[in-house]
Amino acid sequence: MPPAETAADAVAVSALLERGRTLATPVLREAVDRLAPPMDTVAAYHFGWIDAEGRPADGDGGKAVRPALALLSAQAAGRAPEVGVPGAVAVELVHNFSLLHDDLMDGDEQRRHRDTVWKVHGPAQAILVGDALFALANEILLELGTVEAGRATRRLTRATRALIDGQAQDISYEHRDRVSVEECLEMEGNKTGALLACASSIGAVLGGADDATADTLEKYGYHLGLAFQAVDDLLGIWGDPEATGKQTWSDLRQRKKSLPVVAALAAGGPASERLGEMLAEDAKSSDFENFSEEEFAARAALIEEAGGREWTTQEARRQHTIAVQALESVRMPQEVRARFTALADFVVVRKR
Amino acid sequence: MPPAETAADAVAVSALLERGRTLATPVLREAVDRLAPPMDTVAAYHFGWIDAEGRPADGDGGKAVRPALALLSAQAAGRAPEVGVPGAVAVELVHNFSLLHDDLMDGDEQRRHRDTVWKVHGPAQAILVGDALFALANEILLELGTVEAGRATRRLTRATRALIDGQAQDISYEHRDRVSVEECLEMEGNKTGALLACASSIGAVLGGADDATADTLEKYGYHLGLAFQAVDDLLGIWGDPEATGKQTWSDLRQRKKSLPVVAALAAGGPASERLGEMLAEDAKSSDFENFSEEEFAARAALIEEAGGREWTTQEARRQHTIAVQALESVRMPQEVRARFTALADFVVVRKR
Numbered sequence: 017m018p019p020a021e022t023a024a025d026a027v028a029v030s031a032l033l034e035r036g037r038t039l040a041t042p043v044l045r046e047a048v049d050r051l052a053p054p055m056d057t058v059a060a061y062h063f064g065w066i067d068a069e070g071r072p073a074d075g076d077g078g079k080a081v082r083p084a085l086a087l088l089s090a091q092a093a094g095r096a097p098e099v100g101v102p103g104a105v106a107v108e109l110v111h112n113f114s115l116l117h118d119d120l121m122d123g124d125e126q127r128r129h130r131d132t133v134w135k136v137h138g139p140a141q142a143i144l145v146g147d148a149l150f151a152l153a154n155e156i157l158l159e160l161g162t163v164e165a166g167r168a169t170r171r172l173t174r175a176t177r178a179l180i181d182g183q184a185q186d187i188s189y190e191h192r193d194r195v196s197v198e199e200c201l202e203m204e205g206n207k208t209g210a211l212l213a214c215a216s217s218i219g220a221v222l223g224g225a226d227d228a229t230a231d232t233l234e235k236y237g238y239h240l241g242l243a244f245q246a247v248d249d250l251l252g253i254w255g256d257p258e259a260t261g262k263q264t265w266s267d268l269r270q271r272k273k274s275l276p277v278v279a280a281l282a283a284g285g286p287a288s289e290r291l292g293e294m295l296a297e298d299a300k301s302s303d304f305e306n307f308s309e310e311e312f313a314a315r316a317a318l319i320e321e322a323g324g325r326e327w328t329t330q331e332a333r334r335q336h337t338i339a340v341q342a343l344e345s346v347r348m349p350q351e352v353r354a355r356f357t358a359l360a361d362f363v364v365v366r367k368r
Numbered sequence: 369m370p371p372a373e374t375a376a377d378a379v380a381v382s383a384l385l386e387r388g389r390t391l392a393t394p395v396l397r398e399a400v401d402r403l404a405p406p407m408d409t410v411a412a413y414h415f416g417w418i419d420a421e422g423r424p425a426d427g428d429g430g431k432a433v434r435p436a437l438a439l440l441s442a443q444a445a446g447r448a449p450e451v452g453v454p455g456a457v458a459v460e461l462v463h464n465f466s467l468l469h470d471d472l473m474d475g476d477e478q479r480r481h482r483d484t485v486w487k488v489h490g491p492a493q494a495i496l497v498g499d500a501l502f503a504l505a506n507e508i509l510l511e512l513g514t515v516e517a518g519r520a521t522r523r524l525t526r527a528t529r530a531l532i533d534g535q536a537q538d539i540s541y542e543h544r545d546r547v548s549v550e551e552c553l554e555m556e557g558n559k560t561g562a563l564l565a566c567a568s569s570i571g572a573v574l575g576g577a578d579d580a581t582a583d584t585l586e587k588y589g590y591h592l593g594l595a596f597q598a599v600d601d602l603l604g605i606w607g608d609p610e611a612t613g614k615q616t617w618s619d620l621r622q623r624k625k626s627l628p629v630v631a632a633l634a635a636g637g638p639a640s641e642r643l644g645e646m647l648a649e650d651a652k653s654s655d656f657e658n659f660s661e662e663e664f665a666a667r668a669a670l671i672e673e674a675g676g677r678e679w680t681t682q683e684a685r686r687q688h689t690i691a692v693q694a695l696e697s698v699r700m701p702q703e704v705r706a707r708f709t710a711l712a713d714f715v716v717v718r719k720r
Contacts, residue, residue, distance in 0.1 A: 183496060
C-alpha cells in the first residue's frame with residue numbers, strides 16, 4: 017500500500033525531527049566549539065549558525081532525518097532516546113565532512129541557499145574543516161570509552177568508506193556517456209544509503225543491541241536511503257523551486273546522470289533513443305549554459321515519456337517497502353516501530 | 369652528553385627501520401588494496417609503489433621512523449613487535465592522509481622527488497584518497513575488535529586533530545609578518561610531535577599497557593618529534609641538496625617561518641634587526657622568485673649571525689634530552705630502552 021501523508025502523520029514526524037534537532041544540536045555545537053580558530057568559525061558558517069560576516073544566523077540545518085533516526089534506534093534497543101545522541105552527532109559530523117569536501121570537488125557554489133564554504137573561506141579551509149569534522153565524529157564516540165562505542169565507530173567508519181566510494185563513483189560517472197541503472201543504484205547506495213543505515217542503527221549499537229539487530233536496522237536505513245535518493249532525484253527534475261530552494265530542472269542543468277535519466281535511457285523505445293541522441297549532443301554543446309527553460313522542459317518531457325519518472329517513482333516505493341519490511345524481524349516497542357514507519361512514509365512523500 | 373653516531377649505532381638503527389618497513393609495508397599495501405578504483409591506484413602512486421603511468425616503481429618510502437617506533441613500543445609493553453603492526457600501519461595511513469591534503473592546500477608540487485598527487489591526478493583525487501586513507505586507519509585498528517584497539521583509535525584521533533590544528537596554524541602564520549618562537553614550537557608540536565607521540569605509544573596500547581605508560585611513551589615521542597622538526601628546519605636551510613633531495617636554501621625560498629628564522633628574529637641585536645628589515649622587504653618584492661644563490665646565502669648568513677642556527681641546534685639537543693629522560697620512568701627491557709635511545713640519537717644526527 018503506498019504511503020499517504022495524513023495530518024496526524026505529519027505532526028508525528030515533525031515532532032520526531034524536532035526531537036532529533038533539540039537533543040543533538042547543543043551537543044553538535046559543543047563539539048564544533050572544540051575546533052581551534054578559525055576552523056570553529058568556518059564550521060559554524062557551514063552549519064548555518066553564523067553568516068559570512070560572523071553574525072549569528074538561523075540557517076536551514078536541513079531536514080534532520082539522521083538525528084531523528086539515531087534517537088529512534090536507541091529506543092528500538094529499549095533504551096532512552098538520549099542514548100543515541102552521541103551517535104546522532106557523530107553521523108551529522110560525518111555527513112557534513114562529506115558535504116564540505118564534495119562541494120569543493122564538484123565545484124558547487126551553493127548549498128542550503130548560501131555560498132559554500134570553499135567559495136567563502138577558500139579551498140584550504142573546506143579541506144581542513146572537513147577533515148576536522150571527520151576526526152571529531154570519531155572523538156565524540158570514542159570518548160564514551162565503552163565497548164559499544166568502539167563497535168559504533170567501526171560501523172560509522174564503514175559507512176564513511178562507502179560515502180567516499182560513492183563520491184569516487186559519482187566523479188568517474190561524470191566522465192562517461194552511459195551509466196547503467198545498477199551502477200547508479202550502487203553509487204546512490206554508497207552516497208546516501210550507507211550513512212542512513214548507520215544513523216538507523218547507531219543508537220541501538222550504543223544501547224547494547226547485538227550485531228544481528230544492528231544489521232537489520234541498517235537494512236531498514238539503507239533502503240530508506242535509496243528511497244530518499246529516488247525522491248531527491250525526482251525533485252531534482254520536477255521539484256517545485258519554491259519548495260526545494262533549487263533552480264527549475266536543477267539536475268538537468270548539472271547534467272546529472274540521476275535515476276530518472278539512466279532509467280529513461282535504459283528503457284529503449286523511440287523517446288529513450290531520442291533522449292540519448294539529445295543528451296549526446298548536449299554533452300558536446302558549447303551553448304548548454306544558455307539553454308532556455310523550454311529546452312530543459314523538452315528534455316524532462318522526453319525522460320517522462322521514456323518512463324524514467326514513473327520508474328523512479330515506483331523505485332522509491334519498492335525501496336520504501338523493503339525498508340519497512342526489514343523492521344518486522346526486529347523485536348521493538350510497537351510505538352517505536354510506528355515511528356520508524358512514519359519517518360519512511362515522510363521520506364517518500366516529501367516535497368522538498 | 370650530545371649524541372654521536374658510531375658505526376654500531378648506525379647498523380642498529382638501520383636494522384630497526386628495516387624491521388618496521390618489512391613488517392608494516394605488506395599490511396599497508398593490503399589495506400590500500402581495499403580501496404575502490406581509481407583510489408587504489410592513486411594511493412599506490414602516492415606511496416611510490418607505481419609511477420604516474422601505473423608501472424611498478426621502487427619509490428622512496430621515507431625514513432620509516434614511525435613504524436619502527438610503533439613496533440618498539442609493543443616491545444616496551446613486553447609484547448612481540450608484531451603486536452604493534454596494525455598501529456604502525458594506522459599511523460602511516462594518517463601521516464599520508466595529511467601529506468595528501470597538505471600538499472594540495474600548500475600548493476606543493478613535489479614530494480619525495482616526484483610530482484604530488486594533486487599535480488598528477490587532480491585536486492579531487494587528492495582530497496578523496498586522503499579521506500579514504502584516514503578512514504582506513506580507523507578501520508585497520510577497529511577491526512581488531514578489542515578494547516585496546518578502541519583506546520588506540522582514540523589516541524590516534526587525538527593526534528589527528530592535533531595534525532589538523534597544526535596545519536591550520538601553519539596556514540594562518542603564512543599571512544603574518546611575525547611568528548613567535550612559542551607559536552612556532554606549538555605548531556611543530558602539532559604537526560610533527562603529536563603523531564610521533566602516537567607512534568611511540570600505539571604498540572604499547574595495543575599490547576595492553578596502561579594509560580600512564582602510554583602517556584610517558586607519548587611524551588618521549590612528542591619531544592622526539594620536536595627534535596626531529598628542529599633538525600628538519602636546519603636541513604631546510606643548511607642541508608646538503610645531494611643528501612636531502614631538496615634545493616639549496618629550500619625553506620628560505622619558500623619563505624618558511626621555521627625555527628632558525630623565528631629564533632633569529634627574536635634574538636635582537638644588529639644582525640637580527642637587519643634580517644627583520646630584509647625579510648620585510650622580501651615580502652614586498654616582486655622579484656623574489658629570481659633571487660640568486662648569493663642573495664639566499666646572505667640571508668642564511670644573517671640568520672646564523674643572529675644566533676638562529678645555534679639556537680635551533682641546541683633546541684634539537686634539549687628536546688632529545690627530554691625525550692630520552694622520559695623513557696626512564698617506564699619499566700621496560702633494557703635492550704628496548706637502548707633502541708628507543710638509538711632512534712632518538714639517529715633523529716638528531718641525521719643528514720637527510
